[in-house]
């Protein structure tokens with residue numbers, strides 16, 4: 447949407463909703479628009495019908511931890527998807543794979559064996575961040591379709607080679623920030639493009655937590671040892687250290703393997719924002735924070751604040767973004783995303799998007815906390831008579847236009863939609879919704895935020911060229 451058209455578009459949006467927008471002002475409710483929204487997408491929850499044999503996709507999982515099993519659950523809920531094998535560095539995860547999906551599923555500690563298997567069409571990479579680029583590039587070279595978890599890369603420098611390999615091989619490549627396929631985010635995009643909040647000026651997002659698991663202190667199995675864990679492979683290109691089950695099972699807490707709060711969580715927030723606004727990314731990045739509470743040997747922050755300046759583009763006006771992640775939120779945690787425009791706000795949570803609109807007063811008003819009160823009586827009288835002449839009959843109050851809530855159907859799982867999109871790209875030799883370029887535009891600014899935090903400086907980013915500016 448051209449930013450100059452925002453007012454017109456918003457008017458069209460209100461017109462489209464007709465009386466319902468006004469009705470909702472008194473009592474926010476699920477409107478008919480929301481019901482249609484749910485109906486339209488409810489078939490997404492159902493499995494596809496029978497899939498012809500030549501449409502079957504043989505998949506393998508590389509990395510079988512929390513997300514590896516989560517991804518398999520979503521992927522295997524679709525028809526025509528066969529799990530052939532899995533690779534992991536902890537034997538317990540390989541045993542769990544056989545427990546869940548049968549002993550016929552091949553298991554290995556060496557992902558290379560999976561890539562060498564011509565019977566495998568597609569791989570799901572759910573390893574720690576420091577493995578993503580290396581395994582994704584190797585998989586593309588072997589002609590496999592790739593689903594790779596976010597953040598796409600561990601270091602910004604890895605992005606160029608990965609994008610180049612994708613341009614060469616053109617395999618169906620999906621990055622695992624599933625928000626890109628969420629019907630809630632796509633509804634938000636539609637509303638944004640219709641001008642639902644007027645001209646965007648500010649976005650704020652926070653993810654706050656208040657529990658040990660939320661702060662990445664995941665459970666360590668009692669049989670963790672150098673025998674059950676392939677520590678050498680796990681470390682990859684990181685500095686070799688003696689076996690440490692804490693680093694193995696809580697790798698997010700160490701920069702050698704993870705990407706801290708920004709890589710883990712800011713990335714999802716960028717995915718949502720960029721999908722809604724069509725933005726390519728910020729150009730100026732500043733992050734601060736600290737390690738306040740979870741001092742368990744980690745070398746990443748447990749509180750991070752990021753400020754991002756987005757330049758004006760064809761898709762949106764210039765705006766500012768504020769991101770926050772706090773793992774020590776004594777109020778109990780929570781999360782929210784809010785886009786603010788000059789005629790309303792859009793608030794998103796996991797399953798819904800709501801719009802609240804207000805109009806600025808047409809007349810400025812006077813009195814109260816105002817210099818008017820400080821004028822001598824005679825001057826006040828003169829002011830009032832001039833004001834009345836100028837603003838007679840013109841609205842001095844903020845006008846509440848209405849509130850709308852759009853709710854996804856109960857049981858909706860965006861990850862299933864994300865896999866469907868990838869499977870469709872594989873079957874049609876098409877392009878998945880969250881390819882490497884989109885994903886570098888979310889990982890890049892997140893990793894630049896880490897640079898800013900670590901080096902205490904502003905980082906300049908080139909969103910169209912997807913690289914850090916030399917001057918920064």
Ligand SMILES: NC(=O)c1ccc[n+]([C@@H]2O[C@H](COP(=O)([O-])OP(=O)(O)OC[C@H]3O[C@@H](n4cnc5c(N)ncnc54)[C@H](O)[C@@H]3O)[C@@H](O)[C@H]2O)c1
Pocket residue numbers: 508509510511512513514533534535536539555557572573574575577595596597622623624679680694695697710
């Ligand atoms: N999309 C999302 O919502 C979401 C949510 C959680 C995690 N993730 C991402 O998923 C990835 C995995 O996170 P997790 O929480 O599942 O971690 P995890 O520690 O539970 O699992 C990682 C697994 O990878 C294995 N592994 C390590 N190196 C390997 C290698 N070279 N070959 C094969 N296996 C290897 C480990 O043994 C471990 O079992 C991360 O990149 C994370 O950012 C995404």
